[in-house]
Amino acid sequence: MKKNILIISSSGRKGGNSDLLCDQFAKGAREAGHEVEKIRLAEKKVGYCLGCYACQKLHKCVQNDDANELVEKMLAADTIVLATPVYFYSMDAQLKALIDRTVSRWDDFGRFTGTEFWLVITAADEDHAMMEPTLAGLRGFMRDCMEGSIERGVIYGTGAYEKGTVKNLPVYQEAYEAGKRA
Numbered sequence: 001m002k003k004n005i006l007i008i009s010s011s012g013r014k015g016g017n018s019d020l021l022c023d024q025f026a027k028g029a030r031e032a033g034h035e036v037e038k039i040r041l042a043e044k045k046v047g048y049c050l051g052c053y054a055c056q057k058l059h060k061c062v063q064n065d066d067a068n069e070l071v072e073k074m075l076a077a078d079t080i081v082l083a084t085p086v087y088f089y090s091m092d093a094q095l096k097a098l099i100d101r102t103v104s105r106w107d108d109f110g111r112f113t114g115t116e117f118w119l120v121i122t123a124a125d126e127d128h129a130m131m132e133p134t135l136a137g138l139r140g141f142m143r144d145c146m147e148g149s150i151e152r153g154v155i156y157g158t159g160a161y162e163k164g165t166v167k168n169l170p171v172y173q174e175a176y177e178a179g180k181r182a
Contacts, residue, residue, distance in 0.1 A: 006037055007037065
């Protein structure tokens with residue numbers, strides 16, 4: 001079955017390690033016949049949530065930036081890939097800002113029942129345990145905010161510090177294979 005796959009790469013570095021894993025996932029998914037769109041958050045304007053809750057009445061954020069469009073794309077996707085480098089034991093600020101801005105469609109979160117998620121996490125450290133706080137934040141978002149969503153897998157890009165390092169690690173092929181299974 002052909003799926004609509006949305007890949008959200010929050011890496012600040014184009015061609016950075018998590019961004020490269022997104023490309024590999026996309027390549028595998030396209031080869032499997034899926035429709036794939038990759039969005040680099042660094043190329044979008046997504047401000048932080050103001051906490052005004054006007055969105056609860058308007059069903060969109062009052063800020064005039066790219067967040068409303070991105071949330072609509074998330075709502076339309078069958079599969080969502082969330083990719084982040086780990087900075088100081090957490091996801092990067094770009095992804096966290098987008099996650100916070102999804103509150104604008106809180107009433108529509110039931111729509112995510114059956115939506116599949118893949119998580120791509122990269123870090124210089126080689127210890128998976130160092131990634132646990134990031135993974136806990138992403139899983140909490142999926143479990144508690146997107147009730148009924150399905151976690152399909154986690155792609156760990158450990159030991160990837162310098163830009164492009166991930167190309168020489170087994171995870172590079174793993175990301176491609178995951179895309180083919182998406």
